[in-house]
Amino acid sequence: MELIVFDLDGTLLNSSGQLSKFSQDTLAALSKRGIAYTVATGRSLHASRELLHGQGFMLPQVFKNGVMIWNPQSDAYSHQSYLSLDEIKHVIEAALAQQLSPFIFTFEPGNRHAIYHGPLQNDLEAMLARQFVDQKGVAVRALAQLPAAAEITNISAIGMPAAVSAIQQMIHNEKHLVAYVGPAWENEKWRWIDIHHADASKGGAIDILRQQLGLTRVVCFGDSANDLSMFARADEAYAPANATAEVRQAATAIIGHHDEDGIARFLRERFL
Numbered sequence: 001m002e003l004i005v006f007d008l009d010g011t012l013l014n015s016s017g018q019l020s021k022f023s024q025d026t027l028a029a030l031s032k033r034g035i036a037y038t039v040a041t042g043r044s045l046h047a048s049r050e051l052l053h054g055q056g057f058m059l060p061q062v063f064k065n066g067v068m069i070w071n072p073q074s075d076a077y078s079h080q081s082y083l084s085l086d087e088i089k090h091v092i093e094a095a096l097a098q099q100l101s102p103f104i105f106t107f108e109p110g111n112r113h114a115i116y117h118g119p120l121q122n123d124l125e126a127m128l129a130r131q132f133v134d135q136k137g138v139a140v141r142a143l144a145q146l147p148a149a150a151e152i153t154n155i156s157a158i159g160m161p162a163a164v165s166a167i168q169q170m171i172h173n174e175k176h177l178v179a180y181v182g183p184a185w186e187n188e189k190w191r192w193i194d195i196h197h198a199d200a201s202k203g204g205a206i207d208i209l210r211q212q213l214g215l216t217r218v219v220c221f222g223d224s225a226n227d228l229s230m231f232a233r234a235d236e237a238y239a240p241a242n243a244t245a246e247v248r249q250a251a252t253a254i255i256g257h258h259d260e261d262g263i264a265r266f267l268r269e270r271f272l
Helices: 008-012 021-032 045-052 085-097 123-134 161-171 202-213 225-233 245-250 262-271
Strands: 002-006 036-039 061-063 068-071 076-080 103-108 112-117 138-142 151-159 177-184 187-197 217-221 236-240 253-255
Touching (some): 008 262, 021 036, 021 262, 036 061, 045 061, 085 151, 085 161, 085 177, 085 187, 103 123, 151 161, 161 177, 161 187, 177 225, 202 217, 225 236, 225 245, 236 245, 236 262, 253 262
Parallel strands (some): 002 036, 002 217, 112 138
Antiparallel strands (some): 061 068, 068 076, 103 112, 103 151, 151 187, 177 187
């Protein structure tokens, strides 16, 4: 069995965070031909569900950069890598010191998700909090309500590059943590940072899917540093023209820009 694995933001999705009609039609054609595909994304399930609904994503899906693998057939997670409150306590302190509000994502009893955040520092953070509230199945609460025994999937923040870089540097020597940084599509002047357990990666999730699904080949697409571990495990790895220099260098080949349906056009030439 050959499996195609897509990153979402900056890859399969355009710069507006949407799946174009051309890409939707391409996925429908792949599904009709019986060609298997799934996603490996830094997004959560709840931030991806609406985008993926009706697009033929029937196989296990990788969320939060490999922290969680969700099986749509059983509507349950088959794999999780959690952080302890002790492991992220100083990360929270560092974010607050940089005048950024940390957003802490948890998995709670009853297959529920919750997001806890500190005092909101600006309009962009307030907008993000409202977006989280709008996601079905996600509770949004104040940081002071975070349970001591919370099962934490990841912690994120958004802000100016210097502030985000300061947090990233602090994480560098923490053996249990890994941080990914990238441009924020909400505001081109800002950067995202996402921190999770060092044992979790897209590459590790690909290894699990190989075992679960009996895969013989993996073909993947990605654009950012969090895709490099997946590139290393795949048989073929393709980067859109907008990918970072490091990712383009690691790719089997560079294909079209994500705002020009580069992945979908490649898929039509290769598989359809």
